[in-house]
Each structure stands twice: as C-alpha cells, then as structure tokens.
Amino acid sequence: MKRPHYLFSNGRLRRQHNTLSLERAPGDRMPDDDPTDEGLPSVEPDGRKHPFPVETVDSLYIFGEVDINTKLITFLGQQGVPTFFFDYYGYYTATLYPREAQLSGRLHIEQARHYLSPKRRLVLARAFVEAALFNIERVIKYYQPRLTGDAKLAVQATLTDLVRDREALPLTTDILTLMAVEGRIRDRYYRLWSYFLGSDVTIRFPFTKRERRPPSNELNALISFGNSLCYTTVLRQIYRTALDPTIAFLHEPGDRRFSLSLDLAEVFKPLLVDRMIFRLLKTGEINPKHFEKHLGGCYLTEVGRKIVVAHWDERLSQTVQHRTLNKKVSYERLIRFECYKLVRHLCDPVSEPYQGLHMWW
The missing domain is CATH 3.100.10.20 (CRISPR-associated endonuclease Cas1, N-terminal domain)
Structure with missing residues (x-):
C-alpha cells in the first residue's frame, strides 16, 4: 500500500x-x-x-x-x-509536481467556465464556506457540554452567530463577503480555544488571536504547521484526479500557488488540523520544549515537527463508517471523495450539485 x-x-x-x-x-x-x-x-x-x-x-x-x-x-x-x-x-x-497523469480537456474547460461565471463561482464558494462553518460548529458542539459558567455563555453566543451567518450564506452576493464571514467566525472560534483546552493547557500555551507570518506563539506555530500539512495533503489528492489545482473558486487563483487546495482545505481544517492540535496539547505530547524562538517568531523544533507529522499520518489513516457507501473509509480517502464530488459538479452542476463534507460523527 x-x-x-x-x-x-x-x-x-x-x-x-x-x-x-x-x-x-x-x-x-x-x-x-x-x-x-x-x-x-x-x-x-x-x-x-x-x-x-x-x-x-x-x-x-x-x-x-x-x-x-x-x-x-x-x-x-x-x-x-x-x-x-x-x-x-x-x-x-x-x-x-509531476506531469499530470489524469488529464481531461472537458473537465479543464468546465473548471475554467465555472470560475469565469460569477454566478457559478459563487455557488461553489458558498458551498466551501458553508461546509467549513458546519464543521467548525460540530467541533464547538463537541466541547460545549463540558463547559460551565462564562465559558458556556461565550460558546453559546458564538454558536448563535455562526448558525445565523451560515443560514444567511445564500444571501451573499460576492466572494469578498463570503471570505469576510468565514474569517469573522474563525476569529471568534479561535477565541474559544482557551475554554476547549482547559486552564492547565492555556497557562502553558496562551492564545488570544491568530497571527501567521511569523507565528507569534506556540499555538500559532502549531496552526500554521498543521494547515501546511492539510494543504499539501489536499494537493496530492487533487493530483490523483483530473482537476486543475490552480483554478479555484473561493480563493483567487494566483501565481505560484495551488489555490484549489486552499478551497478544499477549508472544509477539512476543523476535522483534521484543529482536532489534532487539541489532542496533542491536552495529552501533553506537545509541550513548550518543542518550540523555539527565532527572528521574532515561534516555530516547532525538529522533534516537535516529528511528533506532529506522526500524529497527522496516523490521523489520515483513521476510518469512519461512510453513510452512503456502507463501509469504512479513511480520512484521507474522504479528501479524495471530496475531489470526485467537485468533478461531478463541474461536469453536471444540475444533477450532481456539490455539497462540502459535513461531519456526521
């Protein structure tokens, strides 16, 4: 294998x-x-x-x-x-990136056509954001019953805003508004992490906001590294299909990046990256000694990266019972299925409309 x-x-x-x-x-x-x-x-x-x-x-x-x-x-x-x-x-x-092994001129044309049509592009962009918000909601609801007092009130307020924004997505009329909605909810979601992780972990890993380049503290470093692993994992699944990784719908296609990977990664980050970080910190597998400061930023050491990568690889191989296939499939295979769903939508958006993965477990 x-x-x-x-x-x-x-x-x-x-x-x-x-x-x-x-x-x-x-x-x-x-x-x-x-x-x-x-x-x-x-x-x-x-x-x-x-x-x-x-x-x-x-x-x-x-x-x-x-x-x-x-x-x-x-x-x-x-x-x-x-x-x-x-x-x-x-x-x-x-x-x-090897020369594409799976080629389809028809699919390439349809993918470009969906990007060039504001209406068709918006349909797909909404689907990516809707699935990302749904999966964030699932993560929040997993921890909500364990909270009390002010923490429970803060979580409930965020959930109320999240559900309202997710239900209002069909009313959005442009990509920038969609990205603003997703960014606003994710910022509020990050502010809840201290409640999810508990006081003992929060003392060792204080976290107030998301900062990327450079990561300002340990949690930001973990998120950045985890997101990179998610992005590359999605990219290698796209490579196994005839999709063009440079033509995206939510993120603007640009030079020197595979924008479609960014689109699909939004769906999987709550499931794969965020839950991985919670487990590594709550179990103590990752601790402050696995980070180093350099040039104003905070980064994982080599030992820390090895721990995260080992857990990532193990997580991708974990399986869940698929609701329609009636068999167990790995998290990694779910990403491939997501690519196939997008292919079917591009070829026949009426009969095979794309809906992003909604966690059911």
Missing part, C-alpha cells in the same frame, strides 16, 4: 536502480537564512544508505536538508510521486 514518506534526515536522495535511496549525512540542518550560506550542498553523506521501494511511496515530504539531481526528478516524475519541501522553520515552500 502506498503511503506518504516523511524525510527529516539530512543527506542525498537518489535513484538507485529502480528504487529510492537516502544517503544520510551527520549534523543538524542549518537555517536557510544563514548569512554564510553560499547555496552549495552543506552536508556530505557518510555512506549510510537507506533504500526504500518506490512502489510504497505515494508522496515525499522533505523536512531535512536534502540534495537531489535531475535523474531523481525524472524518476519521481515517471512514478507520479509529488514531493513537498519545507524550510528550516517548517514552512511549506515548494512542490515538485
């Missing part, structure tokens, strides 16, 4: 016959903004080779300082293995 492979070691990744081999190198990765860096390979392999069959590789996540060459790039492209690169601080920076 193919699975993502996460590489934290430094070294050289190369093609060895018809498989992959990582030649490890000693030492720690140096910051990418080191003024002494001349752009040359800074690590020398020590001869230790760790081969792994390419048949087991769905995608590669490279967190270490790894050298590659054109032979490897060609091989990964032939095998259809997307590769995601992260910098020293854990920021997602680039994707080595």
